[in-house]
Amino acid sequence: MTSPRVNLDGVEVSPDHFINGRRVDSSHTFEDRSPLDWSWKLADVARGTTLEAHDAVGAALDAFPAWAAFGVEGRGAFLDRLAELIDANIERIAHVECLDMAMLEDSLRLRVIARGARNFRAYAQLAREYEARRWSSNGTDNVVLRHPAGPTVVITPWNAPFMLSTWKCAPALAAGNTVVLKPAEWSPLSCSLLMDLVDEAGFPPGVFNLVQGFGEEVGAALVNDPRARRISFTGSPETGRIIGEAAAKNLVPFTAELGGKGPFIVFADADLDAAAKMAAVMFDDGGQVCLAGTRLLVEASIFDDFVERFRVETSQHVIGDSRHEATTISPLIHPEHFARVKGFVERARAHGDTVLFGGEEVSRQGLWYQPTVIEPLSNNSEVVQREIFGPVLTLQRFENEDEAVELANSTKYGLSAVIYTSSQKRAVRVGEKIRAGTVWVNCFLVRDLTAPFGGIGISGVGREGGDYALDFYSDLTTLQIKEGTTHG
Numbered sequence: 465m466t467s468p469r470v471n472l473d474g475v476e477v478s479p480d481h482f483i484n485g486r487r488v489d490s491s492h493t494f495e496d497r498s499p500l501d502w503s504w505k506l507a508d509v510a511r512g513t514t515l516e517a518h519d520a521v522g523a524a525l526d527a528f529p530a531w532a533a534f535g536v537e538g539r540g541a542f543l544d545r546l547a548e549l550i551d552a553n554i555e556r557i558a559h560v561e562c563l564d565m566a567m568l569e570d571s572l573r574l575r576v577i578a579r580g581a582r583n584f585r586a587y588a589q590l591a592r593e594y595e596a597r598r599w600s601s602n603g604t605d606n607v608v609l610r611h612p613a614g615p616t617v618v619i620t621p622w623n624a625p626f627m628l629s630t631w632k633c634a635p636a637l638a639a640g641n642t643v644v645l646k647p648a649e650w651s652p653l654s655c656s657l658l659m660d661l662v663d664e665a666g667f668p669p670g671v672f673n674l675v676q677g678f679g680e681e682v683g684a685a686l687v688n689d690p691r692a693r694r695i696s697f698t699g700s701p702e703t704g705r706i707i708g709e710a711a712a713k714n715l716v717p718f719t720a721e722l723g724g725k726g727p728f729i730v731f732a733d734a735d736l737d738a739a740a741k742m743a744a745v746m747f748d749d750g751g752q753v754c755l756a757g758t759r760l761l762v763e764a765s766i767f768d769d770f771v772e773r774f775r776v777e778t779s780q781h782v783i784g785d786s787r788h789e790a791t792t793i794s795p796l797i798h799p800e801h802f803a804r805v806k807g808f809v810e811r812a813r814a815h816g817d818t819v820l821f822g823g824e825e826v827s828r829q830g831l832w833y834q835p836t837v838i839e840p841l842s843n844n845s846e847v848v849q850r851e852i853f854g855p856v857l858t859l860q861r862f863e864n865e866d867e868a869v870e871l872a873n874s875t876k877y878g879l880s881a882v883i884y885t886s887s888q889k890r891a892v893r894v895g896e897k898i899r900a901g902t903v904w905v906n907c908f909l910v911r912d913l914t915a916p917f918g919g920i921g922i923s924g925v926g927r928e929g930g931d932y933a934l935d936f937y938s939d940l941t942t943l944q945i946k947e948g949t950t951h952g
């Protein structure tokens with residue numbers, strides 16, 4: 465059975481799963497609402513169970529041998545076609561994702577959805593270009609071979625769901641694996657549009673499947689299925705631990721890209737206007753960005769000067785409807801998340817931290833929260849040590865480079881860091897000491913898809929990106945041939 469498509473401002477979206485090349489509904493649904501107007505129900509989405517999880521992994525398993533046998537050229541043609549279709553549908557996907565998670569529509573339209581297309585194109589090409597690593601040692605010639613690993617379960621979070629899902633599915637498919645994707649229940653619709661394009665691109669049934677539903681139900685069934693040969697997860701450290709246990713139980717390789725609490729370090733020799741402008745960018749999309757530098761660490765000698773510039777930059781933000789071009793601060797995704805963010809600020813006040821600006825909800829009718837900056841009582845304050853995932857930054861001062869590094873490395877997270885300095889020597893010296901998967905100097909969110917990406921500490925397990933991802937999604941074999949073995 466299938467459910468009727470819902471019409472969202474002219475874009476038709478299926479609320480169903482996509483299993484074995486077909487739309488399939490479930491006996492139960494869940495409500496998906498828009499953070500732009502919580503009274504607006506976008507869809508009743510299929511609520512998957514162990515049944516759909518079982519069917520989807522089964523379809524992926526059946527489709528696997530033929531997909532693996534296509535080889536990198538054959539698979540690449542499908543991925544390139546999918547990339548073309550994404551590019552041709554950017555406006556539609558961006559609009560639906562904006563309604564569903566309230567990310568700024570312009571940024572989705574101009575950058576984020578196109579990154580999805582780039583993910584498929586780039587991994588198709590990287591897989592084609594792979595030259596088996598070869599070297600001689602101990603009287604043997606060594607060759608590293610990549611083999612497709614099997615059905616891959618991909619579980620993604622609610623922020624930037626389309627881009628983050630394609631970031632994982634593209635290398636898995638390019639490596640020759642078949643995929644079951646489960647997006648988050650708070651923003652399930654843009655990934656459903658992706659499945660229409662998978663269908664249009666002519667992917668064989670079962671190669672790329674989608675199941676919708678709650679993490680504790682269908683998500684848990686997927687990651688516990690012993691037929692899955694890879695699990696790739698993006699989300700919170702708490703869920704990462706649970707999924708890691710399931711992976712360990714079945715001895716399945718697993719990567720996890722988890723939460724962040726990045727430092728944003730401003731040295732006295734930095735271009736302070738540029739640093740203040742970029743610091744204010746951390747509020748974009750309501751601060752619901754894992755890579756954001758949410759702990760501002762500012763050198764004491766320029767502290768007041770920087771804070772004033774930062775305050776001016778922050779006041780330029782426009783809180784509003786994410787569909788409008790002028791808006792820079794979108795609402796938070798869900799009332800539960802809104803209450804969580806608000807709770808952090810309330811506890812900070814009660815604990816004696818100082819709210820320098822913001823610290824209030826914008827209106828009682830919506831999910832918007834003011835850009836907020838808190839000067840903590842100490843580095844142990846909860847707002848410094850825990851990821852808030854909202855428009856709330858902390859502000860601390862440091863006296864010298866050593867103290868900046870010590871503060872930067874003082875949380876359990878290690879996803880990303882931002883450094884502003886005009887000295888290249890300092891940038892390298894400090895950058896080498898920061899414990900984070902990615903360190904940006906005088907920039908933010910610049911990404912090369914071939915670079916390793918992931919987190920240290922509770923920010924992640926393993927690395928994706930470029931050959932790191934293709935290696936992860938492959939079974940590697942080292943072929944060792946004794947030198948002198950005759951040819952022919």
Ligand code: NAD
Nearest residue numbers: 620621622647648679683684699700703721722723724754
């Ligand atoms: P979450 O951990 O609550 O959920 C993520 C996904 O896991 C969802 O699809 C959910 O349904 C599923 N899930 C939940 N319980 C499960 C279970 N028991 N078994 C299987 N699946 C389960 O995270 P979220 O609230 O959706 O996302 C926000 C978090 O994601 C933040 O911590 C953020 O920093 C992190 N994040 C990290 C990155 C990165 O690249 N490192 C990128 C984006 C978001």
